[in-house]
Structure formats: C-alpha cells, structure tokens
Amino acid sequence: MIYRERYMTSAVPDTDLSRLQVNVYDGTRNLLKAGTSVLYTIIDGNQKQLKRQSYLKSSLLFNLPFYDNFGDNYTVIVFTKGSQQAGFAPVTLSPERPTTLDLMLIPDDAECNFADAPWELIKTKFPFLANDVTDTAGRQRYETLIEDKPKSLAALLNITTAMKQIFLAQGTPLDYLKEVKWDDSLAQDRFFCYCDIKLLDQVRSAAALGLFAPELGSSVFHPGATASWKQVQFGEANVQLTFHEDDKQTIDGTKCIVVEPDIDYHKDPLAHTILEVIPNTLGKGLTDPEVVYVLRWMAGRRAGIPEFAPPYTIR
Numbered sequence: 001m002i003y004r005e006r007y008m009t010s011a012v013p014d015t016d017l018s019r020l021q022v023n024v025y026d027g028t029r030n031l032l033k034a035g036t037s038v039l040y041t042i043i044d045g046n047q048k049q050l051k052r053q054s055y056l057k058s059s060l061l062f063n064l065p066f067y068d069n070f071g072d073n074y075t076v077i078v079f080t081k082g083s084q085q086a087g088f089a090p091v092t093l094s095p096e097r098p099t100t101l102d103l104m105l106i107p108d109d110a111e112c113n114f115a116d117a118p119w120e121l122i123k124t125k126f127p128f129l130a131n132d133v134t135d136t137a138g139r140q141r142y143e144t145l146i147e148d149k150p151k152s153l154a155a156l157l158n159i160t161t162a163m164k165q166i167f168l169a170q171g172t173p174l175d176y177l178k179e180v181k182w183d184d185s186l187a188q189d190r191f192f193c194y195c196d197i198k199l200l201d202q203v204r205s206a207a208a209l210g211l212f213a214p215e216l217g218s219s220v221f222h223p224g225a226t227a228s229w230k231q232v233q234f235g236e237a238n239v240q241l242t243f244h245e246d247d248k249q250t251i252d253g254t255k256c257i258v259v260e261p262d263i264d265y266h267k268d269p270l271a272h273t274i275l276e277v278i279p280n281t282l283g284k285g286l287t288d289p290e291v292v293y294v295l296r297w298m299a300g301r302r303a304g305i306p307e308f309a310p311p312y313t314i315r
Contacts, residue, residue, distance in 0.1 A: 018093035027314025032058035045073035151188035190262035237296035
C-alpha cells in the first residue's frame with residue numbers, strides 16, 4: 001500500500017516516498033522459512049500506526065511517507081506466533097535511498113545449540129579458555145559447562161565474539177585475555193578473566209578517541225572494580241570492560257590484572273540503570289544472553305559491520 005493521504009497533523013508527508021526493506025531472520029541467522037506468518041507493525045515518528053498486517057513472507061518492501069522532519073524516525077516491530085517480539089527504533093528513512101532493516105525472531109522457549117562449537121574449535125578460536133589445564137581437563141570442564149550452565153557459555157561466546165570486533169590501536173581486547181576464572185563468577189551475563197595489563201592502557205586510548213565512555217561509580221555495581229568503560233558504537237548491546245587492578249597475577253611471564261567483560265542491553269546510562277541494573281539487582285535476575293544475541297546481531301546489521309556470529313545458534 002502506498003500512503004499518499006494527508007493526515008490531520010502539522011507533519012504532513014511530502015509527495016515523495018521512502019522505501020524500507022524489512023528482512024526477518026531466525027536464531028540460526030537465516031531468513032524465516034517461506035510460508036511463516038509474520039505480523040509487521042510500522043509506526044512513524046508522529047506515533048501514527050501506518051501498518052499492522054500479517055504476511056506469509058520474511059522479506060518485504062514498504063513504501064512509506066516522507067515528512068522531512070522527525071516523522072521520518074520510524075519504529076518497526078515484527079512478531080510470529082510462539083516467538084519473542086523484535087523491533088528497532090529509530091529507523092530514519094529518506095527518499096534518497098532505500099533503507100534495509102534486518103530483524104531477528106527467536107522462540108519463546110528458545111534453546112542454545114552448541115553443535116557448531118566443539119572443544120576442538122573453541123580451544124583454537126579462544127585459546128585463553130585452555131591455557132591453565134591439560135587438553136583432557138579443558139575438554140571435560142567445557143563440556144560440563146554446556147550441560148550444566150548453557151546460558152553462561154552462551155554469554156561467554158557472545159561477549160568474546162563481540163570483543164573480537166573491537167579494534168584497538170594494537171589488536172582487539174580478545175588478544176589480551178590470558179586465563180578465565182572457572183568458578184561461580186562465570187555467569188550468564190559476564191565472566192572474569194586475567195588479561196595482559198596493557199589492555200587497560202589500550203582501552204584508555206580508545207576512550208580518548210571516543211570509542212568507549214567511562215562508567216562512573218562502577219564499583220557500586222561491580223564490587224572491587226577500579227575502572228570501567230563501555231563501548232558506544234551501537235544503540236544496544238555494547239561491550240563493557242570493567243577492570244579489577246588489585247587482583248594481580250603473572251601468567252607465562254606477563255603481568256596480568258582481572259578484567260570483567262559484559263554486555264548491557266542499553267547504551268544510555270540512565271536506561272541501563274533503570275531498566276536493567278536495578279531490576280537485575282532487586283529481582284536477582286541476570287541479563288539474558290539470548291536477548292543479547294538478538295540485540296547485538298541486529299545492531300551490527302544496522303551498523304553495516306561484519307555479522308555478529310558467535311559459534312552457536314538459537315533454536
């Protein structure tokens with residue numbers, strides 16, 4: 001449907017139209033199967049619902065009004081029966097070029113599938129996970145983690161994959177990790193790891209260039225922390241690196257301190273505190289790695305960077 005009518009509002013659309021291509025994927029990072037009924041909802045920046053209709057397609061092109069003002073900041077939401085709703089806002093449209101939006105839907109009863117993450121691959125891809133034990137012991141504790149704490153493993157793979165996409169002056173944060181703490185601190189929203197102390201200066205330098213923002217008062221929510229910075233590249237699902245400089249160790253001749261990486265849902269500090277930290281603290285809940293997986297994948301697609309593809313999928 002092409003919208004050409006004039007609305008009873010001061011934000012009257014221009015005669016030009018904006019084109020929006022919406023693609024809906026599943027937790028395997030593939031387009032939804034043909035024939036799946038998807039409910040598409042599109043709301044313009046004036047909070048006027050322009051579309052709410054189901055289609056048996058996972059890829060659709062919409063022609064939408066161009067307002068040449070805040071009305072062009074659209075909200076797009078998709079839903080299928082038995083899935084968790086997904087959406088993105090703002091999606092700023094223009095008639096000058098078509099806009100593509102990739103969204104991901106995962107089941108309400110989603111499960112992590114680690115079939116593509118055998119120990120042989122993981123110990124090569126993330127060698128710091130195998131640094132402190134024999135291969136047999138490393139395999140055993142890794143496979144135990146899959147069975148007993150799959151969400152913790154999903155979080156670890158989310159965070160490390162995202163860290164590999166952060167480019168510092170020298171390498172990525174992943175290059176500085178030396179040895180994970182395999183204890184109860186390995187949770188579904190974070191892990192603690194000894195890292196080369198040089199990572200601290202690398203992150204400080206990146207922050208000076210605007211790639212990270214300092215998290216003030218980090219010790220309140222991260223007991224023992226001495227400094228913390230959060231990536232600011234995306235609207236959601238940015239990596240936060242919190243350092244515990246008093247926890248020191250020398251590993252293979254390298255001076256190390258502890259870094260606590262995690263990924264928050266929200267970029268805005270106030271939204272993070274109100275919508276995530278406080279509910280998690282008071283309700284003893286934890287950031288869900290499956291939600292992080294979806295948010296980070298969508299944010300990366302929107303930003304046009306290489307696909308966020310941790311070595312597991314959601315089914």
